[in-house]
Amino acid sequence: MRLTQASLAPLLCLLAACGGGGEDAQKKGQQGPPEAGFVVLRAEAVPLVSELAGRTAAFETSDVRPQVSGVVQARLFTEGAMVTRGQTLYRIDPSIYRAAVAEARANLANAEANLTAQQARADRFRPLAEIEAVSRQEYTDAQAAARQAAAAVQQQRALLDTAQINLRFTNVPAPITGRIGRSLVTTGALVTANQAEAMTMIQRLDPIFVDIQQSSADLLALRRALASEGVVPSSAEVRLRLEDGSDYPQVGTLQFAEAMVDPQTGAVTLRARFPNPQGLLLPGMFVRARFSQSTAPAGLLVPQAAVSRDPRGVATVFVIGPDNKAVRRNVRAERTVGDAWLVTAGVRAGDRVITEGLGRIEAGQPVRPVPAGTPRRAPAPQVKGGEGNAQAGAAAR
Template sequence: MRIAYLIPRMVSVAVAALSVLTGCRPADPDSNPSKIAVDVVIATPSTLADVSRLTGRSDPYRSAQVRARVAGIVQKREYTEGAEVKEGELLFHIDPSQLIVNLSAAQAELTQARVTADAARDIAQRSMQLVEDHSISTQQYRKDFFAEKHALAVLQIAQAKVRDATLQLSYASVTSPISGRARRALVSEGALVGQDEGTVLTTVEQIDPIYVNFSLPVADFLELRKAQFERPDDGSLKTVRLLLGDGTRYEVPGTLEFSDSAVDPHTDTVALRAVFSNSNHLLLPGMYMQVEVTRASAGKVILIPQQALSRGAGGAYVMVENNGVARQVSVHADSLERNQWRVESGLLGGEKVILEGGALRDGQPIELKKSSAPANVNRS
């Protein structure tokens, strides 16, 4: 009876032991339900992130308005419109007839004043001798002395009038204040100029070299200034290139020369200016063109899709695939380039960046979706 009781019990123990051994068998990795299928892209350095392309407009290096400084009739234009002129070159000739008359009158007045001064000087010297002999009173001597001083003052006034009349006559020959290209004449022969104010006759512009003005967003400006302080000998940070209106590239690079001391509150940009050599006069004032400014982070910017970036309490991060698990990588990405984030630090390129990785935890097992292979980041 006891043996018959033990046999069923031993069978039950054996079945239980077999079940335990079966449960300890290693599971098939491919059938692990904890792995999450993900889409990834390959982090690739951007080819568009090395420059900022902005709109600029050219301005003359120097510009001077040529004005009539005396009133008169324009007799002749002495230059060819659009031609190069030198500093001091004659541009217009104003009728000098009245100015010559004024000079002659001033010279006659000067002669009269000089004679009067000479006579007053002789009287004063004679009075000095007579007063010493007590032949005349001291009062008469002082009167002759002050008459001499007055005559000398009148002489100085006459001399100044002659100099002024000579200067006015010289203004009848209108010359260029600077060297450059003289633009079209704004008056013609026979025009009365300088009657109430200095009439603008033409403009002379120096266009070699030439300025190009443009504005840089504040974020890019701060990045550029920091890099210039850190790398003062890096010439690329001051180099500017141009794309002309027809799509061709201007061969000669320019140099950053000026930045405004304030930010435009309406556009959140900083005004900058670059200077370019323009020996062939291809660039003309007022032309619009594309300006390419080197980014301080040139050569190390990575572009990733917007859905690959997540932000948490510790800042921005991405999840990357590493040997079958998800790894969190902190990155610095504060600006967009078209529809992609510009990652300036944290990624070196070549990493498998997980799309929609914000829901994953660091170290979580993952697998790539079989329906899509890893692809490079779109650089467009």
């Protein structure tokens, strides 16, 4: 019995070695070509969205200044409230201007009375001049005096109108409709008609402007793309991201771009107009504007996971060839659109770009293509080494 077991030991070792080698070969045969998850490229219209910094500006701004001099008798508005055009904001002491109106009215009455007398004298001299009872010169002088009296009436009427206008200006009105700021003068303050300081300021905030800064280099690149690269202009819709990171719910429209570059910043100002019914946007706020100035009509979007770059920065992708072999291609990917690269050269519509399993794939290697997102197939169960040795031992016994 001992001799038999000793003679069978080499045989058992040989069987175990043969069993292990067969297991490795079987494992390699089961693996085969690696799976390659792919997406099929399709040409589509891709808006080229830009996100630029901007600041809000009031749609209308008006400084309220006095047009006559005097002492402020009353302030007739609530600071920070909405005011309408023509609403009285301040009242200036009108005493002097009422007196000026009365004086102008009396001067007008005097001029009108003088006109009546001069016109009657000229009318009486007319028949007398025809019969030569008075000289022609006297009649001419009477007519000239009547015309001078009429001109004096017009002059005094204009002075009366001026006095009445000045009296009306003692009630300082709101020039525009909007939200009024704080008052910069108090009751009892002396104001003058030509003063530089404003009494208050009114801003119209609905709608509101957003001034966006774009570098002149980007603007030149956009114009070249529109002229030569098949890119077409996009709609003028603009969306905002506020300072706290939230999105502004209203959509604005791009109005115009200035025809000059700021020499200090090298940027061009674009102006967008937004509705602001809730007054959420205030002048001077910093915002981020997102809008599309152009659209690639036949753009190809490649998932970012499929694009890699070599040490020189050249972008490459793996494409499944006709014989199901991985083919490496250099592509031109200069900008991202969401979670994908916009590729403008190196691939075309219909290509199958590998996005999954790239760590197991090399150029020229056969692959087993499956649509991206397909669940991986579970590997076949394999025989453990211990069980194989047991089986070999049983066979030997």
